[in-house]
Amino acid sequence: MAPPIKEILRIIVENVIRVGMPIPVSRRVVFKWAEGLGLKKNSETILFTGTLYQLVPYITSIVGRLESIEKSKLSSLLMSFGAKLSGIADRLLVRTPRGEIERQYEVLRRIVALLKKTDTRFGYLYEDDMYSGALLYDMGLDNYFREHAEKVYDRLKDLGVETLITVDPHTTYIMKEVYREVLPRYSLKVKNYLEVLSSSDLTPYRIIRKDVTIHDPCYYARYLKIVEEPRKLLRSGGINIIEANRVRELTFCCGGPIESISPTLSRSVALMRMDELSTSCKNIVVMCPICYANLSRVKAVDTNVDDISNYLYSIYCE
Amino acid sequence: MNKNDVVRDLRKIVGSGNIEDDELILKLYTRSASNIDGSAIAVVFPRSSEEVSNIVRYCYKNDIKIYPQGSASELVGSSTPYSDGIVLSFEKMNKVKEVSILDSYVITEPGIRLFELNQLLAKYGYMFPVDPASVKSASVGGAINNDSGGMMGARYGTVKNWVLELELVIPDEHGTILRVGSKTMKYRGGYDLVRLIVGSEGTLAITTSATLRITPIPENIVTIGGFFQDMRDLMETVIDVKTKGIELFVMEFIDDKTVESACRTMNLKIKGEGHYLLTSIAVAREASERVLSTLESLYRSHNVVQLYKARSQEEAEKMGLLDIRRALYPLAMKIAHESRRDPRSKMFVEMEDISVPPSKLIEAVNRLRSLEASFGIPMVIGGHVGDGNIHPIVWVEETDRDKLKTFYEMIKEIRRIGTELGGTFSSEHGVGIKKKERLVEEFEFKKSLKSLEVMKEVKKIFDPKGILNPGKMF
Amino acid sequence: MFGERISEEVFMRELLKCSFCGFCEWVCPTLKAEESRLYGPRGRVNIIIFAIKDGVWTDLGLRSIFNCLVCGACNTQCPAGIKISEYIRSFRYYLISREFRPCFIAK
Ligand SMILES: Cc1cc2nc3c(=O)[nH]c(=O)nc-3n(C[C@H](O)[C@H](O)[C@H](O)COP(=O)(O)OP(=O)(O)OC[C@H]3O[C@@H](n4cnc5c(N)ncnc54)[C@H](O)[C@@H]3O)c2cc1C
Numbered sequence: 010m011a012p013p014i015k016e017i018l019r020i021i022v023e024n025v026i027r028v029g030m031p032i033p034v035s036r037r038v039v040f041k042w043a044e045g046l047g048l049k050k051n052s053e054t055i056l057f058t059g060t061l062y063q064l065v066p067y068i069t070s071i072v073g074r075l076e077s078i079e080k081s082k083l084s085s086l087l088m089s090f091g092a093k094l095s096g097i098a099d100r101l102l103v104r105t106p107r108g109e110i111e112r113q114y115e116v117l118r119r120i121v122a123l124l125k126k127t128d129t130r131f132g133y134l135y136e137d138d139m140y141s142g143a144l145l146y147d148m149g150l151d152n153y154f155r156e157h158a159e160k161v162y163d164r165l166k167d168l169g170v171e172t173l174i175t176v177d178p179h180t181t182y183i184m185k186e187v188y189r190e191v192l193p194r195y196s197l198k199v200k201n202y203l204e205v206l207s208s209s210d211l212t213p214y215r216i217i218r219k220d221v222t223i224h225d226p227c228y229y230a231r232y233l234k235i236v237e238e239p240r241k242l243l244r245s246g247g248i249n250i251i252e253a254n255r256v257r258e259l260t261f262c263c264g265g266p267i268e269s270i271s272p273t274l275s276r277s278v279a280l281m282r283m284d285e286l287s288t289s290c291k292n293i294v295v296m297c298p299i300c301y302a303n304l305s306r307v308k309a310v311d312t313n314v315d316d317i318s319n320y321l322y323s324i325y326c327e
Numbered sequence: 328m329n330k331n332d333v334v335r336d337l338r339k340i341v342g343s344g345n346i347e348d349d350e351l352i353l354k355l356y357t358r359s360a361s362n363i364d365g366s367a368i369a370v371v372f373p374r375s376s377e378e379v380s381n382i383v384r385y386c387y388k389n390d391i392k393i394y395p396q397g398s399a400s401e402l403v404g405s406s407t408p409y410s411d412g413i414v415l416s417f418e419k420m421n422k423v424k425e426v427s428i429l430d431s432y433v434i435t436e437p438g439i440r441l442f443e444l445n446q447l448l449a450k451y452g453y454m455f456p457v458d459p460a461s462v463k464s465a466s467v468g469g470a471i472n473n474d475s476g477g478m479m480g481a482r483y484g485t486v487k488n489w490v491l492e493l494e495l496v497i498p499d500e501h502g503t504i505l506r507v508g509s510k511t512m513k514y515r516g517g518y519d520l521v522r523l524i525v526g527s528e529g530t531l532a533i534t535t536s537a538t539l540r541i542t543p544i545p546e547n548i549v550t551i552g553g554f555f556q557d558m559r560d561l562m563e564t565v566i567d568v569k570t571k572g573i574e575l576f577v578m579e580f581i582d583d584k585t586v587e588s589a590c591r592t593m594n595l596k597i598k599g600e601g602h603y604l605l606t607s608i609a610v611a612r613e614a615s616e617r618v619l620s621t622l623e624s625l626y627r628s629h630n631v632v633q634l635y636k637a638r639s640q641e642e643a644e645k646m647g648l649l650d651i652r653r654a655l656y657p658l659a660m661k662i663a664h665e666s667r668r669d670p671r672s673k674m675f676v677e678m679e680d681i682s683v684p685p686s687k688l689i690e691a692v693n694r695l696r697s698l699e700a701s702f703g704i705p706m707v708i709g710g711h712v713g714d715g716n717i718h719p720i721v722w723v724e725e726t727d728r729d730k731l732k733t734f735y736e737m738i739k740e741i742r743r744i745g746t747e748l749g750g751t752f753s754s755e756h757g758v759g760i761k762k763k764e765r766l767v768e769e770f771e772f773k774k775s776l777k778s779l780e781v782m783k784e785v786k787k788i789f790d791p792k793g794i795l796n797p798g799k800m801f
Numbered sequence: 802m803f804g805e806r807i808s809e810e811v812f813m814r815e816l817l818k819c820s821f822c823g824f825c826e827w828v829c830p831t832l833k834a835e836e837s838r839l840y841g842p843r844g845r846v847n848i849i850i851f852a853i854k855d856g857v858w859t860d861l862g863l864r865s866i867f868n869c870l871v872c873g874a875c876n877t878q879c880p881a882g883i884k885i886s887e888y889i890r891s892f893r894y895y896l897i898s899r900e901f902r903p904c905f906i907a908k
Pocket residue numbers: 359360394395396397398399400401402405406417437458459460461464465466467468469470471472473474475476477478527528529530532533534535656755756796821822
């Protein structure tokens with residue numbers, strides 16, 4: 010059965026136009042995590058989250074729902090009314106577990122703590138922290154993506170931003186490579202926080218003797234060549250990396266990118282990857298909120314999926 | 328029979344997720360690396376031998392043609408559905424059933440790719456040692472039915488040396504399941520039906536399970552790669568090494584045009600000009616240096632210009648000593664596409680597959696070169712010189728109608744060289760549709776047309792109604 | 802490759818380099834899950850060719866194109882050097898901008 014592709018695309022576009030993000034959450038969801046951290050608003054260098062960590066818990070709830078619709082074979086009927094789906098999304102947002110949201114916020118706070126250990130000075134844009142448009146680009150919604158990218162870039166320029174520090178692979182790739190291709194006048198410098206940390210010669214505060222296996226995100230490993238940085242950062246903190254079957258350039262996708270179009274297929278891909286990773290080690294390190302979400306939804310109870318920033322925080326921060 | 332009825336009936340046998348008749352899928356499964364497109368009414372994905380047997384029984388009763396298919400990477404049209412029928416794809420029968428290190432075998436379904444099989448075996452320090460350049464796609468079923476060979480062929484030969492036992496379904500009234508061969512190294516139970524099936528291009532029986540011999544990955548492998556200005560020097564090195572009683576592991580070459588393209592377009596650690604010869608020997612670690620220096624002096628005595636040595640397989644891979652040879656076909660594709668005039672047309676790139684006794688290699692290469700000159704169609708050559716197998720590659724643009732005729736004439740001549748020098752036109756790629764004519768000519772040349780008659784009778788015994796992969800081989 | 806720069810000719814010039822060798826398939830997650838050529842890189846490349854060169858297009862083609870993860874694993878394997886995932890992504894744009902009806906170019 011053909012998935013309701015056109016409807017899903019329409020919803021994504023409508024949301025991005027309406028609220029600037031693929032999921033219709035309130036702006037506060039985006040920057041609430043930074044309250045009380047004392048990050049300056051006006052700065053040439055800013056931490057640019059691309060809103061992915063913050064949105065992932067909401068995406069997970071929606072995907073769970075989409076999956077049960079797909080399974081119930083009612084999808085063609087139900088989803089041919091895109092509006093209904095938007096309705097479902099709205100209701101689900103309310104039901105998204107607090108704990109999960111808090112968990113992702115904590116990841117961002119830890120990234121800030123880590124970056125503060127380096128010489129890099131940076132600020133944060135709060136209500137102007139924006140979504141990169143990654144999903145529009147992935148889905149081939151090029152015209153909408155260009156419009157969105159122009160808006161984002163103009164706003165960043167208005168705010169006097171010169172350099173972005175990004176925290177996830179999708180946002181990094183889009184801001185670093187794709188904006189440059191799409192916007193001829195683009196001049197922002199983009200650094201990923203793992204690159205910043207790795208080039209800063211941090212001294213471990215604590216040595217952690219633990220075995221882990223690494224799930225390289227496709228965009229870091231293949232498109233951005235961020236492969237050795239995370240390994241170096243973990244190893245110098247005493248972590249022993251047991252490499253899984255497909256890593257580095259040959260890494261196997263978590264299935265996340267198609268979670269909204271084909272949630273069931275997305276889950277099968279996640280299961281295969283989980284199998285590969287967990288046979289090499291039960292502690293799985295991820296570096297992307299989408300990998301985190303998609304692998305977590307298929308993990309066994311004795312398996313532990315955790316963002317790299319949590320490990321790095323324990324190693325490098327008091 | 329009506330197409331929809333066939334699909335409906337077969338769906339009852341395999342279940343709805345395992346049969347497709349969508350137009351796009353049909354196109355996708357009636358094409359292969361051979362560049363010949365066919366047509367079919369459905370693609371069926373069996374999951375067990377019993378299902379295969381039920382499908383066959385149904386097809387026998389209703390006169391429906393069956394085309395078995397692995398990864399469709401064959402180059403001669405052997406997997407192409409010649410006329411309407413069903414494609415039997417083994418993509419979903421891809422499980423390894425048993426690995427026995429003590430008994431040195433693996434039992435597997437036919438759909439698994441050789442590369443994936445070897446990834447699994449590597450965990451035990453073992454391998455299935457047939458490594459066609461297409462290992463990453465070639466399935467076990469396809470490799471068996473094509474009797475594939477590869478770079479390690481100099482040492483291990485082709486698939487036929489590595490199959491112990493087969494489970495087959497034959498296209499008779501009952502879809503009978505046969506089990507031939509034995510798990511043991513030695514077996515003399517009647518005629519050798521295993522080796523009859525190996526290389527039969529899916530025309531006699533459908534392979535549903537195979538017990539393959541496996542062998543330990545060698546302790547160490549040393550490799551030497553060198554560039555020669557003169558092809559004659561290169562070939563004389565080959566002959567010299569072969570007459571010194573050294574047991575080869577790999578011996579491969581590519582010509583100067585491919586080398587030039589490789590050095591220009593690949594990110595290689597080695598550089599050179601002229602023709603490239605690669606030799607690997609499996610050795611005990613202690614003997615590495617000695618073997619390498621013997622090889623080096625042989626290469627030097629034939630005027631090698633640049634020379635690279637690797638003391639282990641990892642080192643050889645790091646230096647790219649093997650990659651440059653592996654790239655023969657892709658490089659030929661690249662060179663071919665660089666000459667494309669119409670961006671909307673396809674390039675027909677034909678990789679030929681002749682073998683000659685190694686003593687005739689120099690003559691073969693000279694004759695190939697003069698064909699290139701007289702026909703005015705560009706050619707690159709390379710191949711498994713260790714066993715006398717050369718792959719001349721030639722190309723033409725689909726829309727270049729004037730040249731197409733010359734192109735096919737030239738290919739005929741290339742094939743003839745193999746036969747005439749005491750070898751063959753068909754070493755490891757098979758006959759399929761493309762080389763049927765040449766098969767007759769070769770037997771004619773050998774004054775042995777009766778052999779073909781015998782083969783056709785054999786086909787009738789297995790496939791009385793002629794429904795299994797018809798139109799292939801003869 | 803982005804937006805309006807994409808034409809039928811751009812697809813054909815690059816994708817017709819595909820030799821149908823299948824080397825790209827073993828790394829593809831969606832192919833491994835679905836166990837069908839349709840959901841792998843070789844399938845997707847050829848679906849695009851069939852749509853544009855032969856005028857054959859169905860809903861399953863749409864499904865296959867939009868089920869690609871654009872993970873880029875296939876790009877590391879292609880001996881013809883085709884950046885497969887980039888063309889799949891671009892073909893999505895191509896489809897969307899033509900209301901999901903690919904244009905058949907006659908020879
Ligand atoms: C770039 C490239 C390089 C190549 N290099 C080599 C090489 O070095 N050496 C070499 O030997 N070949 C080579 N080949 C040819 C080909 O890849 C191999 O012969 C391969 O083993 C075919 O496997 P397959 O799974 O693709 O089989 P297919 O192409 O699907 O089928 C091959 C034949 O086997 C039959 N078949 C498949 N499965 C079954 C089954 N289960 N039961 C009965 N019949 C079956 C088919 O009907 C067909 O006749 C190359 C091909 C390409 C494209």
